[in-house]
Amino acid sequence: MMASRALDLLQAERTQESTGRTFPDFERVSAWAKEGVQTSVQFGILQGNPRGELHPGASTTRAEAAAMVRRLLNLAAG
Secondary structure (H helix, E strand, O other): OHHHHHHHHOOOOOOOOOOOOOOOOHHHOOHHHHHHHHHHHHOOOOOOOOOOOOOOOOOOOHHHHHHHHHHHHHHHHO
């Protein structure tokens, strides 16, 4: 969610193209978070685990958070 809000602040253009990426556990994402998760996936900030799962509701590790921040900063840098 924080990454999605940061993207809004950066005024990044959102494309209408699908990412082509689906997650089997996406339906477990809370309704209030679905748009932010979709945006984060669309921009490549949120990628899920190696098995292709999001694990909504699970705690985010420091390594996962650092990876998302790095992707966001790379996106902001152009």
